[in-house]
Amino acid sequence: MSAGHTAVTSPATAPVVAEPVIVCDTPQDECGVRDVLDRLGDKWSVYVVVELASGIRRFKELQRAIPGGISQRMLTLTVRRLERDGLVKRTVFPTVPPQVEYELTEMGHSLTHLVKALADWSIAHRPAIAASHEAWDTAHQDSDAR
Amino acid sequence: MSAGHTAVTSPATAPVVAEPVIVCDTPQDECGVRDVLDRLGDKWSVYVVVELASGIRRFKELQRAIPGGISQRMLTLTVRRLERDGLVKRTVFPTVPPQVEYELTEMGHSLTHLVKALADWSIAHRPAIAASHEAWDTAHQDSDAR
């Protein structure tokens, strides 16, 4: 195609977009990304999904396994929400003392694939992000905070 | 066999785990999923990334394009954070009036692939989740506080 000629409107000339820019059809409607994020974006849901990905867990087991120490209240809320979403199945055994088991549903398991992808990306780019942080902080230590 | 009598130890018998249960090596350390989620889990970051996936945008363009109407404050905070993370590149043109352009970095573009995966999952499972919600609500409209 013809070389650069009239880039009147914007100072930027090259689109630079290397990839096919995959996203979605309707930028105005957030395509549904928000849905998943509203589900996993909270503080604990991911931990529960990750732990449950390894198998069936009881309430207390779940609580102990989750790093950071989740409170009973938050674990209950999180697990209830996941159950309502159909990602987790809750089974109550009418024993004494009571026993409740949690496990991922099929849909819940399919989510673990996404979580895995997220983790992979995170680990792969962690050094780059850390470097970017340092560069930014260095460049802004005078004008920014303090 | 015997009726509900002594199911003391563990009522669950079969592991039921169909998939290879892919997640990560260290369940105790959240594997790094939290990192990405802390980045995308907020209210606006994803919208910015999605919009920027289509090309270079100016501040005002970004603000107008984002559904729901983001405030200047939040757009600034969001975009600054993404810049610090190395996902977005910010270019200032010393013109009058000032002009600032935002675009995804290479790393930012790689993130759009994840966002796409998230969107796909969301759209694919949206009906199932909605159905689950309805079922749950119906089953709990009596015992739960509406």
Added chain:
DNA sequence: CCGTATCCAACTAGATACTG
């Protein structure tokens, strides 16, 4: 046009105590 600063409302999450 592109922000920054300040104040304030809303939501989220923790600690604690109590129930079945």
Added chain:
DNA sequence: CAGTATCTAGTTGGATACGG
């Protein structure tokens, strides 16, 4: 053991006004 209820602290996000 597995929750529920209540109260409170911390964080997030919006509105507005002002500055470069």
